[in-house]
Amino acid sequence: MKIESIQSYLVANGYIVQIRTDTGITGLGQTAYWGYPEAVEAIVKRFENYLIGQNPLRIEHHWQYLYRMSPFKGNALSGAISAIDIALWDIKGKHLDVPVWELLGGNCRDKIRLHLLADQPNPEAMYQAAKSAVSEGFTAIKFDPLVDGFQNMTQDQMIKSVRDIVAAARSGGGSGLDLIAEVHRKLSPMNSIALAEHLAEFNLYFIEDPIQIDSITTQGEMAKRINIPIGNGERLTTIWEFRELLHAGGPQYVRPDVALAGGLTHCKKIAAIAESYHSAVVTHNFLGPLITAASIHLDTSIPNFITQEYTKDDESEQYDFFTTCYKREGGYIPIPTASGLGVELDASRLPPFESMNTAETLLREDGSVAYSV
Numbered sequence: 001m002k003i004e005s006i007q008s009y010l011v012a013n014g015y016i017v018q019i020r021t022d023t024g025i026t027g028l029g030q031t032a033y034w035g036y037p038e039a040v041e042a043i044v045k046r047f048e049n050y051l052i053g054q055n056p057l058r059i060e061h062h063w064q065y066l067y068r069m070s071p072f073k074g075n076a077l078s079g080a081i082s083a084i085d086i087a088l089w090d091i092k093g094k095h096l097d098v099p100v101w102e103l104l105g106g107n108c109r110d111k112i113r114l115h116l117l118a119d120q121p122n123p124e125a126m127y128q129a130a131k132s133a134v135s136e137g138f139t140a141i142k143f144d145p146l147v148d149g150f151q152n153m154t155q156d157q158m159i160k161s162v163r164d165i166v167a168a169a170r171s172g173g174g175s176g177l178d179l180i181a182e183v184h185r186k187l188s189p190m191n192s193i194a195l196a197e198h199l200a201e202f203n204l205y206f207i208e209d210p211i212q213i214d215s216i217t218t219q220g221e222m223a224k225r226i227n228i229p230i231g232n233g234e235r236l237t238t239i240w241e242f243r244e245l246l247h248a249g250g251p252q253y254v255r256p257d258v259a260l261a262g263g264l265t266h267c268k269k270i271a272a273i274a275e276s277y278h279s280a281v282v283t284h285n286f287l288g289p290l291i292t293a294a295s296i297h298l299d300t301s302i303p304n305f306i307t308q309e310y311t312k313d314d315e316s317e318q319y320d321f322f323t324t325c326y327k328r329e330g331g332y333i334p335i336p337t338a339s340g341l342g343v344e345l346d347a348s349r350l351p352p353f354e355s356m357n358t359a360e361t362l363l364r365e366d367g368s369v370a371y372s373v
Contacts, residue, residue, distance in 0.1 A: 001025070001095065003054050008041050010353040012318070014287055015040045015079075018345060019087045021056055025094050028345055029087030030290045032259035033079030034356045043080035051084070057095065059088045063265045078237035078262055085263025086294045086341070093340035100294075100341055104268060104301035111332040112299045114310040115140035115180055117286060121147065123168035130172030130179075137330020140178035140205060140307050143169065146186055151362055151370040155191050159198050170202045178205040178307075180231070180282075185209045188373045189222060196226040206231040206253045206282075212371060216241055220248025229253060234284040237261045242270045246277040253306075257284040258298055259291045271302040280306040289314045289322045293341045296326065300335045308333075321349035 007018040015037035017029045031040045047066055054062065066081050067073075093100040101107055116133050118141040120126040126143065133141050145165040150158050162181075169179050181204055187195065192210035199207065206229035211222060213235050223230045231253035236242055237260055246252065254274040258267045271281045281304050283295040292314055299305040313319070315328070325342035326333050336342040362370040 001056060003051050003056050006044065006048050006051060008044055009347070009350055010037060010041055011321075011350045012288075012352075012354065013356050015044075015083065016290065016345070017044055017083045017087055018347075019051075019056065019084070019091060021091060023095075025091050027056070027087035027090035027092075027094070028290055028341065028343055029083035029085065029090070029263070030259050030287070030294075031079040031083045032257045032285065032287055032291060033075055034287060036076060036357065037079075037353075037355070039076040040080045040083065043076060044084065047080065047084060056088050056091045059085065059092065059265055062088065063262065067262075073238075075235070075237055075260065078266075079260050082257075082259045082261065082263040082266075085265050086259065086290075089264050089294075089297075090340040090343075097339045099336050099338060100264065100297040101300035101335060104264065104297060107300045107335055108303050108305070109300060109335070111329075111334045112296050112305075113140070113307045114138065114328070114331050114333065115142050115178070115282075115307045116331070117141075117309065117311045118143045118169075120165070123164045126165050126168040127172035130169045130177060133331075134173050134177050137332075139176065139331050140180065141169065141173065142180035142182050142208070142309065144182050144184055145169075146183065150186070152365045155194060158191065159195050162195060163198050166199055166202050166204070175203075179203075180205050180208060182208045183210045185212050186371065187211060189218065189225070192222065193225050196228050200228055204228050208232070208253075208255065209234065216244045217248050220245050220250075223249030223252045231255050231282055233261075235260070239266065239269050239273055243273050246273065246279060251277050251279045253282050254279050255282050255284045257291075258294045259285065259287070264294060264298055267298050268302065271298070271304060275302075275304045280304050282306060283308050285309050286311050286313075288319050289324050290341070290343050290345075293324060293326065293336070293343045296333060296336060297341065321346050321351070 145162040208231040233255040285291040325338035
């Protein structure tokens with residue numbers, strides 16, 4: 001069996017690749033590098049020079065070849081390799097007529113726990129969202145508690161507004177709902193520490209990405225300084241970065257994205273490094289059912305998984321060009337049993353590309369970039 005063709009699609013909010021073999025088997029992959037998916041498309045085009053004619057089952061070898069074929073690294077390269085890697089695992093599963101998780105070591109669990117994305121603009125809406133999530137069967141939610149205009153608030157105003165949102169989530173969800181506060185890299189180390197002290201009473205599952213990700217060492221130090229559990233890693237891409245993060249900060253919730261951090265091949269290794277630090281894996285994704293499916297196969301096969309990010313957009317007409325073999329049941333997804341990833345693409349239904357990158361960034365009242373510190 002050999003790779004016959006590689007089809008690229010810039011579609012909706014990102015990039016999808018379909019690899020076809022000379023036996024007629026196809027595999028699907030996607031990148032989570034949503035900021036610059038055009039760059040991923042260009043990199044995959046260069047990959048074609050090597051991949052066409054290759055045996056698609058040599059996944060580890062292809063990963064190493066693509067990663068080492070030039071001296072340049074970064075998110076665009078890792079995002080492109082991730083898409084190819086996911087598609088190759090899809091092909092291998094279909095070729096052997098087994099779900100991908102079977103090839104990754106078998107199942108460590110029978111269903112995948114989800115945490116629902118539940119951002120809300122005010123405490124009243126947050127209360128209702130948390131209450132609704134519990135009624136649907138979810139046992140965890142994630143939300144950004146920073147309200148519009150936070151960058152121009154005093155520290156006291158910011159802390160009080162965040163506390164009100166988190167308090168509403170705890171009140172609406174009760175003690176049966178784990179709460180993840182996603183800060184989206186918006187704060188400085190100093191005000192992150194101050195904020196965390198005022199959220200401890202709500203027993204957060206963890207606070208995620210409180211600061212900019214420019215320095216792995218500083219991110220690790222935050223895990224030592226903040227008095228509540230912390231989650232890091234959705235923009236990191238390699239085993240070396242995750243190792244340095246955990247070495248610097250000790251046990252943390254590790255947040256790889258299979259469509260950015262080297263695909264299933266590399267994320268399985270990241271999970272093993274996290275396991276050596278007694279750290280749980282919380283897989284990242286908000287970009288649709290194909291990446292959800294790939295994540296589920298990783299989640300199924302690793303012992304230290306605890307919860308998968310999930311948006312109900314996956315179930316909407318927004319993604320009607322995908323057909324999936326899995327279906328959510330309350331706050332869980334039973335592990336898939338179809339061969340490969342269990343996702344098929346109807347290319348005739350693909351919507352036009354619309355970049356999520358609006359070429360804008362948040363400014364303070366004084367005109368400075370809010371995320372520079």
